[in-house]
Amino acid sequence: MAAKPRVGIFDFTGCEGCELNHLNFEEQLLDILEHVDIVEWREAMDERADELDIAFVEGSLSTPDCITRINAIRRKSKILVAVGACAVQGGVNAMKNLQPIEAVREEVYGEDKYLFPTLPALPLSAVVKVDHEIRGCPMTQIEFLKVFTALVMGKRPVETDHAVCVECKLRENECVYDKGMVCLGPVTRGGCAAICPSFGQYCTGCRGLVSDANPAAMEQILVDHGLAAEEARKKLQLFNANQLEGTQS
């Protein structure tokens, strides 16, 4: 019998919500373990591995130690998968990049700021090659299983690149704009089955921008629907600060 793929699960700066979703695989856990060997996972085991077939990595990179660690994970992994908005886009953490990093350190750590070498929050792809992405805040178990199954079968996972609005229309939802709300569905990458609008909520854009997004037009639509210019900008920046603004050093 061929050896099972060796899998590692890693975390960087984030709330660990995506990783907790791995732990919640109650029904599928035995099936997963039947097809792979999980050989490194800080949250669940002490062992460390020298080589991996697949690394699933959560969180953004926000300290010099993160940069060293992600390079080491990349070197020992054949396939690296970024998991969740923090790992894929920098996530909400990247909002701090909108201010000079020294000001952020001073605000958080005060006179002890030199003890904590914080960097701007970066997506994994800013430092290492990322082979696949599982988006969302948090990632969903359904999507994780799709990517996981494809990789274990030696196939390339299919990545969604259409707007949330497409999935929202397929579900025949009433648009929240018609209910007096605003929504980032037109510029946000789908794959979540438009779950928020399907429950009457607006899309906050957690899965990042679709590749042909027009954020300037989206911002104007938000303003046309009553948001102040600064408020509209902040809404778009929430999960896309790096993509829209770059970082300040």
Ligand code: SF4
């Ligand atoms: S993407 Fe969201 S749920 Fe996942 S680690 Fe980041 S903040 Fe937490």
Ligand code: SF4
């Ligand atoms: S509710 Fe949002 S996602 Fe749905 S159609 Fe309207 S703008 Fe698009």
Ligand code: SF4
């Ligand atoms: S609807 Fe928007 S905010 Fe909700 S899960 Fe999908 S991308 Fe994220």
